[in-house]
Amino acid sequence: MKQLILLLISFKSYAFFLITNNGAAFNSNKVKIYISSNSTCTNAGWTKSDILNMAVDGAKDTWNKVGRADITVKKGGEYNTSDGDFLTGELCVADSDTTCAAGTVPKVSNIIIACNNNGTNFPSNSVLAISAPNNISGTKIRGSVILLNDRADSQLGSFSKSEMEKILAHEIGHALGIGHSEDKDAFMYHTEIQNKSKLAKDDIYALSHLYPYSIDDMSCLGFLGSINYPSNKNYWNNGLMALSIGFLSIILALSFFQYAWARLSNNQQKV
Amino acid sequence: MKILILALFCFHLHASSWHDLELGLGQFYELPYQTSNSESQIFQLSPVILSKIAYNLNDSWELNPLFSWVIYQEHENSSSNQNIFIPQLNATYKYNQELHFTIGTSVVIYSTSGDATEEELPNGTGETTYFSPSERRNSYQQNLNLGFNYQFDQYTFNFDSYSYKLFNSELREVSLLFSFTKIFEIN
Numbered sequence: 050m051k052q053l054i055l056l057l058i059s060f061k062s063y064a065f066f067l068i069t070n071n072g073a074a075f076n077s078n079k080v081k082i083y084i085s086s087n088s089t090c091t092n093a094g095w096t097k098s099d100i101l102n103m104a105v106d107g108a109k110d111t112w113n114k115v116g117r118a119d120i121t122v123k124k125g126g127e128y129n130t131s132d133g134d135f136l137t138g139e140l141c142v143a144d145s146d147t148t149c150a151a152g153t154v155p156k157v158s159n160i161i162i163a164c165n166n167n168g169t170n171f172p173s174n175s176v177l178a179i180s181a182p183n184n185i186s187g188t189k190i191r192g193s194v195i196l197l198n199d200r201a202d203s204q205l206g207s208f209s210k211s212e213m214e215k216i217l218a219h220e221i222g223h224a225l226g227i228g229h230s231e232d233k234d235a236f237m238y239h240t241e242i243q244n245k246s247k248l249a250k251d252d253i254y255a256l257s258h259l260y261p262y263s264i265d266d267m268s269c270l271g272f273l274g275s276i277n278y279p280s281n282k283n284y285w286n287n288g289l290m291a292l293s294i295g296f297l298s299i300i301l302a303l304s305f306f307q308y309a310w311a312r313l314s315n316n317q318q319k320v
Numbered sequence: 321m322k323i324l325i326l327a328l329f330c331f332h333l334h335a336s337s338w339h340d341l342e343l344g345l346g347q348f349y350e351l352p353y354q355t356s357n358s359e360s361q362i363f364q365l366s367p368v369i370l371s372k373i374a375y376n377l378n379d380s381w382e383l384n385p386l387f388s389w390v391i392y393q394e395h396e397n398s399s400s401n402q403n404i405f406i407p408q409l410n411a412t413y414k415y416n417q418e419l420h421f422t423i424g425t426s427v428v429i430y431s432t433s434g435d436a437t438e439e440e441l442p443n444g445t446g447e448t449t450y451f452s453p454s455e456r457r458n459s460y461q462q463n464l465n466l467g468f469n470y471q472f473d474q475y476t477f478n479f480d481s482y483s484y485k486l487f488n489s490e491l492r493e494v495s496l497l498f499s500f501t502k503i504f505e506i507n
Contacts, residue, residue, distance in 0.1 A: 066400075119459075
């Protein structure tokens with residue numbers, strides 16, 4: 050009982066962080082994820098197809114389930130390239146004012162996964178993967194790269210499929226613009242990611258901060274999840290209209306049931 | 321359409337029918353995100369300040385415009401903070417003098433902000449600079465409200481649930497609000 054009371058009054062604070070100082074995010078609410086065609090991933094211990102499927106499944110189980118954030122990660126396929134810098138280049142986190150040196154991982158669109166063995170990216174085999182937007186324009190992310198450790202001593206092959214999905218979901222979080230969290234329960238905490246079962250509130254708030262639903266996106270009867278009201282920039286026609294029509298629908302439904310109940314009761318009395 | 325909605329809302333509106341103002345405190349639970357990686361999240365304190373007003377429609381029904389503010393704590397390093405604002409409109413069915421059932425709809429506003437600070441956090445074998453938000457952003461969600469309240473003397477115990485995308489198993493979100501309010505009669 051004492052423990053329960055202590056838990057009930059425990060304060061918990063949040064501290065999500067972002068990759069960029071201006072809260073950069075993808076401009077589209079659907080981002081595709083690809084794997085570079087020239088990756089062999091021999092040392093990483095997984096096939097390209099496995100890695101792509103695990104990344105998509107990881108995103109589906111985490112980021113795609115956040116109802117209050119307007120972002121969906123979808124499967125792309127193979128990203129056709131013969132550029133060896135995907136496999137050996139250093140990751141350069143670049144905004145529009147930054148020029149990356151030659152030999153760094155090329156700027157991309159959407160999210161590209163590659164198996165990489167660069168010693169600066171992966172100074173030891175304890176670094177499983179790194180990820181960051183590498184094509185940013187102002188507050189818009191145009192593309193991000195996820196690099197998986199493909200050193201000869203890579204540990205990635207020792208993880209189960211479920212653990213790999215979580216590791217890749219963490220990296221997709223970075224690709225979407227979310228930094229590490231100080232909350233040990235968060236998916237975006239810097240370690241022990243494979244032991245997390247689902248997103249924590251800290252992750253949810255970070256994603257909804259980067260990809261919020263605007264008042265213009267609100268749908269009529271949105272709580273049912275199916276009926277979309279045409280979106281435009283008119284405040285009344287969206288937010289207030291959604292609230293009003295939703296409420297009136299409930300009242301009408303209640304009136305109908307009350308009427309039906311009264312009729313049913315009358316009929317029973319007559320019998 | 322606007323006129324039709326306004327007409328429906330204004331129909332029967334008489335000043336004398338506004339009868340109770342309620343102010344209170346409560347506790348808010350976001351279920352999908354409080355059953356995960358640690359038990360402490362289940363019992364995390366998320367205090368709520370709320371106010372509602374009652375408008376009598378007839379002997380059995382009243383309207384309840386309501387506003388709730390869920391206050392989350394700022395991190396001690398002042399990095400980011402979150403608040404939830406919930407303007408809502410409920411219809412209340414008075415089953416008897418004490419027990420009332422509510423149904424309605426709300427716009428849940430998830431508001432996040434920060435003070436644009438930088439923080440060095442562990443990353444791989446070293447540390448990386450990350451940033452707290454530099455501006456306030458709001459995400460809007462329309463929810464279905466269901467609940468009940470129990471009145472005794474001048475106080476009410478309220479239980480409210482907020483459902484989002486009820487028929488979508490992937491995106492369904494349910495939040496709960498337990499609250500006590502004090503009734504101030506205004507008519």
